[in-house]
Amino acid sequence: MYSPSGPAARRARRAPRSVVSWTRPRAARSSSRSMADMLPPHPLLPSAHxxxxxxxxxxxxxxxxxxxxxxxxxxxxxxxxxxxxxxxxxxxxxxxxxxxxxxxxxxxxxxxxxxxxxxxxxxxxxxxxxxxxxxxxxxxxxxxxxxxxxxxxxxxxxxxxxxxxxRHTQTNEVGRCATFLPVFAALARETGRPIAHVDVGTSAGLTLLWDRYGYRYQPGPSLAADSDVVLPCGVRGDAPLPDALAPRVAGVGLDLHPIDVTDTQATRWLEACVWPDQIDRFHRLEAALSVARRSPPTIVQGDAVDDVAALVRDAAQLGHAVVTTSWALNYLTAERQAEFVAVLDAVGRDVDVSWVAAESPEQTPGLALPHPPGTEHLTVLTLRTWRAGSVSTTALATAHPHGYWLHWLSQPT
Ligand SMILES: C[S@@+](CC[C@H](N)C(=O)[O-])C[C@H]1O[C@@H](n2cnc3c(N)ncnc32)[C@H](O)[C@@H]1O
Known part of the structure; x- marks a missing residue:
């Protein structure tokens, strides 16, 4: 008899309240190339979200x-x-x-x-x-x-x-890393510290592993193109594309329903939620999962609002604390979205933090993030920073919901 239940998220643990060291040994890179590597550079696919x-x-x-x-x-x-x-x-x-x-x-x-x-x-x-x-x-x-x-x-x-x-439908879209990369590089440069990454609504934690993937910006540089997962990203506008990956010191994911990449029943469900017609996306997910299995990401089971603060405070002790949210906060009510921002504001009064959001403004009204007119239905890449207690928020770019393209705004909002 087929059994749909599995030991979901065995690796997950409850949100900690004390300092943790999240760093895991980095997996060796293989020289073989993935299906994703064969994608055309400008696949302007419609949103499948x-x-x-x-x-x-x-x-x-x-x-x-x-x-x-x-x-x-x-x-x-x-x-x-x-x-x-x-x-x-x-x-x-x-x-x-x-x-x-x-x-x-x-x-x-x-x-x-x-x-x-x-x-x-x-x-x-x-x-x-x-x-x-x-x-x-x-x-x-x-x-x-x-x-x-x-x-x-x-x-x-x-x-x-x-x-x-x-089960509920769940996804983890690794292509979004291509849109985060320029921001991570700029933050590491600005702060002089390596990135200590906290990914909220992390699913299987695949976007935490951005330093294990390759990138092919078009036009622009290719980075770590020998990775098993190479992410193509068409670029418009004057994006500050990096010529090297930012240094990363640690990473931890937070999710209400984390997926353990070593649990084949759980990852099969993640694969099953990709539409079979999206062939490249399906194979890219498979490749990213096998990269992740070599050294699984650390994921904490918990709530975005209730449990993020402790992780960010820990991160700030390890490097520059960078929170990411990508197509995750739309799962919260507008009220909880506003509470999420308030929690980060409270932490940001004590420690320097950066939050990179890749969210849809129309689905995250409670975040009240700035965005250019006409972009509410798109994925908007926004940076909110707290430096010595002072807050600044900028809409940097619009992006394909799965990271296939990035349009840097000429006048950040
Ligand atoms: C669409 S997936 C996005 C996953 C990942 N951020 C990405 O970009 O691929 C949204 C994730 O948010 C998680 N989530 C929803 N509500 C949450 C909450 N209140 N706290 C933490 N995670 C939550 C879901 O379990 C799911 O894994």
Missing amino acids: SSWRYPATVPDVDELQRRFRSLAETAAPRAPLYSLLSSAIAEDREVVELLTAAPATQQAPVLLLAATHHLVLSGVAPDLAVHYPNLNGGDASASDPWPAFRQLCSDHADDIRALVAT
């Missing part, structure tokens, strides 16, 4: 059918497989009903599709796997995937119900 927020009232099957029809329409231009499957699911009430095992707020079509993708990745549905572009070498299958999908839903209905009841 979906922030599903449904009301707590239990939806009926008619409403869920409407949600699948809507996904079929919106996914059509960029995710033909999920568009096609969503259309077919919408007309099959028995399959739609599987999603009712999820908590009301989680009843998003993408959750059911992630559950079925998880089963496909676990190898129980080879007839369906041949239709998944991430598993069939990118072949846009001409034959109809629906009969094999329907069969999987019949054969594994209980497994699907168990997955949607216990």
